[in-house]
Amino acid sequence: MPAFKTLDDLTDIAGKRVLVRVDLNVPVTDGKVSDTTRIERVAPTILELSEKGAKVILLAHFGRPKGEPVADQSLSLIAPAVEEVLDQRVAFASDCIGAPAADAIAKMENGDILLLENTRFHKGEEKNEPGFTAELAKNGDLYVNDAFSAAHRAHASTEGLAHHLPAYAGRTMQAELEALEKGLGQPTRPVVAIVGGAKVSTKIDLLSNLVTKVDALVIGGGMANTFIAAQGINVGKSLCEHDLADTARSIMETAKTAGCAIVLPVDGVVAREFKANAANETVDINAIPADAMMLDVGPKSVELINGWIGKAATLVWNGPLGAFEIAPFDKATVSAALHAAEQTRAGKLVSVAGGGDTVSALNHAEVADDFSYVSTAGGAFLEWMEGKELPGVAVLTKG
Numbered sequence: 001m002p003a004f005k006t007l008d009d010l011t012d013i014a015g016k017r018v019l020v021r022v023d024l025n026v027p028v029t030d031g032k033v034s035d036t037t038r039i040e041r042v043a044p045t046i047l048e049l050s051e052k053g054a055k056v057i058l059l060a061h062f063g064r065p066k067g068e069p070v071a072d073q074s075l076s077l078i079a080p081a082v083e084e085v086l087d088q089r090v091a092f093a094s095d096c097i098g099a100p101a102a103d104a105i106a107k108m109e110n111g112d113i114l115l116l117e118n119t120r121f122h123k124g125e126e127k128n129e130p131g132f133t134a135e136l137a138k139n140g141d142l143y144v145n146d147a148f149s150a151a152h153r154a155h156a157s158t159e160g161l162a163h164h165l166p167a168y169a170g171r172t173m174q175a176e177l178e179a180l181e182k183g184l185g186q187p188t189r190p191v192v193a194i195v196g197g198a199k200v201s202t203k204i205d206l207l208s209n210l211v212t213k214v215d216a217l218v219i220g221g222g223m224a225n226t227f228i229a230a231q232g233i234n235v236g237k238s239l240c241e242h243d244l245a246d247t248a249r250s251i252m253e254t255a256k257t258a259g260c261a262i263v264l265p266v267d268g269v270v271a272r273e274f275k276a277n278a279a280n281e282t283v284d285i286n287a288i289p290a291d292a293m294m295l296d297v298g299p300k301s302v303e304l305i306n307g308w309i310g311k312a313a314t315l316v317w318n319g320p321l322g323a324f325e326i327a328p329f330d331k332a333t334v335s336a337a338l339h340a341a342e343q344t345r346a347g348k349l350v351s352v353a354g355g356g357d358t359v360s361a362l363n364h365a366e367v368a369d370d371f372s373y374v375s376t377a378g379g380a381f382l383e384w385m386e387g388k389e390l391p392g393v394a395v396l397t398k399g
């Protein structure tokens with residue numbers, strides 16, 4: 001375990017302004033939070049600080065707004081869900097720096113909770129700009145980072161602030177690292193990783209290292225399309241990063257050298273519209289129509305994937321196999337989740353899954369409680385798995 005200060009070291013904090021970085025990047029459907037797991041996980045830290053009389057000021061990002069305010073990425077949309085989970089009033093400030101933040105903080109009483117607007121509405125956040133970080137730091141006396149799932153980002157609110165204020169790990173940060181170390185510190189082989197989802201460009205690079213650590217890498221979801229296209233197969237209108245074809249090919253080469261099997265879909269469920277119950281058909285991977293998109297892996301692929309889950313002693317999973325939010329494109333994810341849960345219950349598998357939507361998919365399949373461990377982190381979890389130093393964790397250990 002990294003040596004950092006925790007909430008146990010924060011005793012006399014009544015009246016102190018504590019900036020708490022949390023991850024509120026939660027799944028939203030039709031404007032409503034569809035999975036509150038990430039909020040539930042940070043609730044203990046928020047409530048403990050509030051009970052100790054601190055003024056609890058929440059910092060978070062939501063989506064990828066590129067340094068400009070975007071209405072549907074405002075944290076005001078998430079605030080009601082935070083209030084509901086905490087069962088406490090949560091005030092909201094329309095900016096994370098400047099007068100809106102300062103005014104809202106000035107009104108706080110001891111124990112109050114305030115949520116500041118999306119940190120990514122400012123370019124300085126992702127650039128970890130000293131000027132922006134100093135503006136954020138003005139609003140606090142202490143800094144607590146409880147956003148393990150954003151700890152792979154060296155941003156102002158996840159890394160920079162720890163250089164300005166006395167810094168502490170929150171309860172979830174602590175618990176995630178302990179649980180991952182326990183479950184995956186020395187994994188029993190064979191280790192099978194499933195990587196799917198939609199964040200292709202930010203996750204694909206991680207795979208070249210991951211294939212040297214695991215025995216098989218199953219690629220599904222939007223991630224698979226880039227690999228399929230890299231083999232010269234037409235993926236029609238599927239989510240695909242064609243300019244990452246070389247990266248995909250090089251990952252497959254690295255995997256071959258490392259003796260890691262790469263498992264790609266052999267069939268897919270395609271549709272012309274990205275919506276629930278869209279007309280769909282199951283096709284061979286070589287027969288994706290030019291005007292259609294693959295929204296789920298097909299039944300033959302599911303059989304293949306479940307076979308690999310059956311062979312695994314340890315399963316590491318980030319990213320759904322399809323667009324599980326819209327029926328019937330949840331079938332592959334649900335089937336693999338049920339199989340992994342069954343193997344885990346039978347004591348044959350250590351199953352660790354992580355990621356905002358991945359957790360939501362496991363909840364949808366009603367098996368989250370059957371997995372050995374469910375992390376809130378997706379990208380951060382994969383980077384941890386690679387053995388990479390996470391900037392948001394490393395900075396907390398610097399004293």
Ligand SMILES: Nc1ncnc2c1ncn2[C@@H]1O[C@H](COP(=O)(O)OP(=O)(O)OP(=O)(O)O)[C@@H](O)[C@H]1O
Pocket residue numbers: 196197198199200220221222223239294295296318319320321322323324325354355356357358359376377378379380
């Ligand atoms: N074939 C596909 N086409 C389009 N979208 C897909 C496809 N397969 C999965 N997805 C989408 O991927 C999204 C989840 O991907 P993502 O990489 O964000 O996973 P995650 O578990 O949330 O990880 P993280 O916590 O790192 O964000 C879901 O919204 C799902 O609809």
Ligand SMILES: O=C(O)[C@H](O)COP(=O)(O)O
Pocket residue numbers: 023025063064149150153199202355356377378379380
């Ligand atoms: O959802 C996540 O994995 C974290 O909140 C990080 O989000 P990001 O990939 O947009 O940095």
